[in-house]
Amino acid sequence: MTDIISALIEYLGEQQVILGADLTNRATSYWRPEPTKTLALLRPRSTDEVSQILKLCHAHDQPVVVQGGLTGCVDGAISTEQEIIISLERMNRIESIDPVGGTATVEAGVILETLHSTLANEGLMFPLDLGARGSCTIGGNIATNAGGINVLRYGMMRELVLGLEAVLADGTVISSMNQMIKNNAGYDIKQLFIGSEGTLGVVTRAVVKIHPRSKSRDSAMVGVQDFEAVTGFLQYLRGALGGTLSAFEVMWGDYFCAVTEPGWHRPPMQRDHPFYIMIETEGSDPESDAKRFSDTLEHAFETGLISDAVVPKSEAERKSLWDIRENFEAILEKQPYYLYDVSLPIKDMPAYVSDVQNALQDQFTAASCYVLGHVADGNLHLFLCPGESGDWHESCDKVVYGPLKNFEGSISAEHGIGTEKISWLGISRSEPEIALMRQLKAAMDPNKILGAGRVIPPAES
Ligand SMILES: Cc1cc2nc3c(=O)[nH]c(=O)nc-3n(C[C@H](O)[C@H](O)[C@H](O)COP(=O)(O)OP(=O)(O)OC[C@H]3O[C@@H](n4cnc5c(N)ncnc54)[C@H](O)[C@@H]3O)c2cc1C
Known part of the structure; x- marks a missing residue:
């Protein structure tokens, strides 16, 4: 047993330092079910315990990775065999x-x-x-x-x-x-x-x-004919709903069709609309909010802004509409798949998606690309499925990040950088920005023990 492990066991007690075979029932992450690799997993109970653990790790130059719920999408929380995991699972008050x-x-x-x-x-x-x-x-x-x-x-x-x-x-x-x-x-x-x-x-x-808590919540899924209608509908809702709009989630038609194939979600409307949008408002007066919501939808329908709409009549129906947006198991079955999270100006989204689709098809004849996202925030998620077995991560990275630079977009809208996007950071951050990140890191973690090899690319020697 190494010195650092002995010191940690002495401080935390054997039960809170998980080692060897006791780790086998702990998955690597939400996305990777295989058992986690690590030197040891620690389960502190307080800030003081975290502080003492880090003092010891700092003194021993021991690399550490922090874990929460392991749902992160860029592999930042995944430990190597040489790292110690600090899990916050017992600090849950x-x-x-x-x-x-x-x-x-x-x-x-x-x-x-x-x-x-x-x-x-x-x-x-x-x-x-x-x-x-x-x-x-x-x-x-x-x-x-x-x-x-x-x-x-x-x-x-x-x-x-x-x-x-x-x-x-x-x-x-x-x-x-x-x-x-x-x-x-x-x-x-x-x-x-x-x-x-x-x-x-x-x-x-x-x-x-x-x-x-809001007193009213109104939801609907709508189908629209093109991206111009998506942005037109967003602008219209912002004006008509007076700040109560809380969600505007867009699904490209290919995504909607993939997750509503037989055996997956039941399609609540025709499957041939080019775009589907899940909208939700929150307000304070159930009666007048519901009326304003339905009048707004009706007007959008009459003016041709939207082609179809489904309004859930119960919480169960609302949940099944949201499931179409949030539960994409049907796509995760299409191995290999690669998930991306980018942001760019809303007006450029159709051109960008078309560039990605064309570049993907040029390389993989049986490929598919499924797009969805929190479009109102400039955020798109893309699932790239090359349609061939093998490791195509790097090729798909080039397909997604290559055209992004032309649109001055970000390689990470909300998922972060982790280890997965580290070599692409230069697309979205300038050299002086990255140099300042290195200076901050050196000032706050001079021995580079925290999350080493994540977020900041190594300086060229
Ligand atoms: C189905 C699904 C849907 C998602 N949807 C969204 C979405 O809509 N928007 C969005 O932004 N993200 C989304 N995510 C990803 C998102 O990053 C995470 O779900 C969440 O924010 C990460 O929390 P976690 O506790 O699982 O962190 P982990 O995955 O455990 O860790 C993530 C990163 O944070 C670090 N970390 C964790 N806890 C701490 C801590 N206490 N102190 C310091 N560092 C810490 C880790 O080292 C790692 O680098 C989604 C993920 C999944 C699986």
């Missing part, structure tokens, strides 16, 4: 809820859905929502600056965190648990940790913004 201040104070390992249901019982809500809600943690959401389906109205995680506590690589605790919206006392230190994917510190606690 909702410490306090303050409806007047509009805050919830939570430990980083709280599962997003647990926060949703706890707040719902008190007539409150936390606006971040995404398909991985049942597994992802608030710490992981912070570390990836998660976005999801309500960004249009409430913003990304960066806008939803008021304060946080993080432990630096050498064990120093930075407690910045601010509860106010206004606080301009020097640099806003929390923003360094939000979106840093576990490379600058371990987030252990946070203060997040909460709201009263």
Whole structure:
């Protein structure tokens, strides 16, 4: 047994240091069911324990990776055999809820859905929502600056965190648990940790913004004839619904058809529309909100902006419509598949998608490309399926990221960089920006033990 493992067992006790065969029932990630590789997995219970662990790892030059719910899409939380995992799974307490201040104070390992249901019982809500809600943690959401389906109205995680506590690589605790919206006392230190994917510190606690739960929710799925109608409908809804629009999720026709093949989701409408859109509003007056929503849809239909619409009559029907957007098992069966998350100006989306589709077809005759996304935020997700067995990741990366530069887009809208996109960072960040990232990393983690080999490409020697 190595010195560092002995020291960790002495400090945490044997039960909280998982080794060898005891790791076999722990999957590598949401996307990879095989057992995780690691030197040891640690289960601290408090910020102090995280601090002590990092002091020891720092002193031993021991690489560390932080894990939340393992739902991240860019392999950032996946450990190597040489790394130690710090899992936040036991730091899962909702410490306090303050409806007047509009805050919830939570430990980083709280599962997003647990926060949703706890707040719902008190007539409150936390606006971040995404398909991985049942597994992802608030710490992981912070570390990836998660976005999801309500960004249009409430913003990304960066806008939803008021304060946080993080432990630096050498064990120093930075407690910045601010509860106010206004606080301009020097640099806003929390923003360094939000979106840093576990490379600058371990987030252990946070203060997040909460709201009263909406009294009304209206949803619909619509079919439209072209991308011009998608953007026209978005503009129309923004005006007609007076700020109550909370979701506007677009699915290209090929995606909709793939996930509604026989044996998968039941199609709620004809399968030949070029685009499908899931919309949702939240308001305060169920009766007048429902009327405004249906009048708005009716008018859009009469003016030819939309071609078809389905309004769910129950929560179960609403859920089955959302399942079409959020549950893409049908595509995950088409091995190999590669998932991408990019952003670009909305007006350029049709040209970009067409460039990607053409480049893919040039290389793989049996390929398919399935596109969906939080279009109103400039965010697209693409599944590329080459239709041939083999490892085509690099070829598909070139297909997706190559044309993106022409549109001044970002290689990561909301999933982060992790290890997966590291060699492409230069498309979206300038050399001086990357150099500043290296300086920050060197100042905060001089021994490079936290999330090594993630986010920042190595400097050329
Ligand atoms: C079905 C599905 C749908 C998704 N939809 C969306 C979406 O709509 N929008 C979106 O933005 N993302 C989406 N994601 C990806 C998203 O990044 C994650 O779901 C979530 O934010 C990650 O949380 P996690 O706890 O699983 O983190 P993990 O996967 O465990 O970790 C992610 C990264 O954060 C680091 N990290 C984790 N916890 C901490 C911590 N406490 N301190 C420091 N670093 C930490 C890890 O080291 C890693 O680099 C989706 C994923 C899935 C599987």
